Every structure is written in C-alpha cells, then in structure tokens.
Amino acid sequence: MKKIFLILLFFPSLIFSQSSNDLKQMSLAELNDYLFTEMALNKNTEPLNKIATDDFVLIAAPGMIENKMQAIEGVDNLNISSVKVTIDKILEKENIGIVIGVLEMEGTIMNRPAPKRIRYSSVFIKEDGMWKLQTRTMTPMRM
Template identity: 30%
Template sequence: MAEFTLSRAGLIGAAAFTVATGAGAQGSGNQDASEADLLALNEALFQSMIVQKDATLFNEVAVEDFTVLAPGGMVEGKARAAAGIAAWDAASITVSGQEVARHSEVAVVTGRLDIDGTMKPVGRWGPLKHMSVYEYADGEWRLISRALTPCAEMLVKLDRC
C-alpha cells in the first residue's frame, strides 16, 4: 500500500474539488460546504495521526494551546499529543457517525472510531467516541481541543456507542 503525507494545502485542494464538484456536500450554501470541509479535515487528522503516524497536519491545524483528554483520563497539550503519535501501530481506522453542532464560528464534531491496531502501552482499544472542538477563523478550521473515551461494552451491545 502506498503511503502519503497529508498537508493542509493538499487537504484544502481536495476539499475545494469536493465543493466545486458538489461531491460530499450535504446541501447548498457556505455553511454546508464548510461543515463538509470540517468533517473531511477531522477524518484526515485521525488517519494521518493514527495510521500514518505523521504529526504534520496536526501541527498545522491544532492551536498552540491545544488540549486533549486522552482515553484513560490523561490531559495532554499539543507537544505531548504530537509525540504520542509514535505509540500507534494501526493498519486502519474507521471514523463513523460524525455529527456537527455549530454555534457561530465554533463547531463540535462527535463520532466513533474503530481502530484496527494497538497503542503502546495500552494495547488494543475497543471502539472509541470522540469529541473535537474547532474554531473557524480566517477561512480555516483550527483544532482547539479533543476528548476520546472508550465505549462501554454494554453500550456497544445495545448499539448506543
């Protein structure tokens, strides 16, 4: 399988193509296109960080005072989150059930992650839920914060996580 590095410029080009051709847009208007761009960016961040183990896109998109509430309860800043990418050994990730709640220039993206792989020292994670907070400024989405939590086994069985 060929490997590639995602950059903000490459992602913006792909998003521009998507918006120009109407592919992936869920409606008309700038807000719909902007939300489609946001969902594409959110998924690209997970792919580049977890599968490709590449912090380039994350470092471009995350604000300097970015914080993450990692599975298990650790709170980490941008530098630690970028360094933690090396702990992943994943073949693929599926991002599903994404929803956007938007208020003015702030958007909260929630969804589910299914990761085919492991993370040192934890091992294999079951499904995770994520919540990512973005701000839209100067024509770009910036990642402010993210929280990841494992799905409880009973909720997975009930198809609620």
C-alpha cells in the same frame, strides 16, 4: 444521523502535504477524518501541527490531559493497521464547530491493544477562515 466511514489501509502518502488553501476548503467532517487518519494510521503529525491551535488540549482515553506537543510526540506509541471514523453529529455555530462520533481502530497503543471503539468529540474554532482544532476528548466505549 449522519455517518461517514473512512477506512484507509493503503495510500500512506496520499494527502501528507495539504496546503493551507486545501485545508481551508475541507468541511469539518473531512478535516476531522483527515486528522484521525493521518495521526493514527499514517503516523503523520504535520496535519495536527498545522490544524491544532497552539493551546490545543487532548483529553486522552485514560483521562490524561495532553498539550499539542505531547499529542504529537504520542504518535510514536501508535501501531495502528486500520481506522474507521463515524460521525454521529456535527454542530456548527458561527466560528465554532463540534464533531461527535466513534473511532474504531485495530492495532496497539504503547504495545497494548487499542480500544476497539472510542467515543470522541472534536471542538474546532474558525481563525482567518480556517477551522483549527481547539480540543478533543476520547473515551473508550464498552462493547
């Protein structure tokens, strides 16, 4: 089982402005971590705007379906102080990549405690040589 841990409690502007070439060079694991960290920890929506497809769909923790714009706007509801991304499995076939793992966060969402552990799956498709996020599901885990 491949695990990658990412805890960023500092460097809030370290990678805010990745160029398209830099994003093309990222592996699925790096891209997945980058998106979670920038959105949740740094409240930076630019990466999701660049990397998510126009018809991106998020199935959020309480079962709500959100489009790209709703997911971007939802960042205002986050107050996260730490993020840990674990990758349990990466499946890659031709132009489709699926990343499955666990997201652990400390902080609040809409002024309520964030779920401690969330099982996620991120589905990427390759367009013009670059991985694009097509859909993501997030399900709170029982402790």
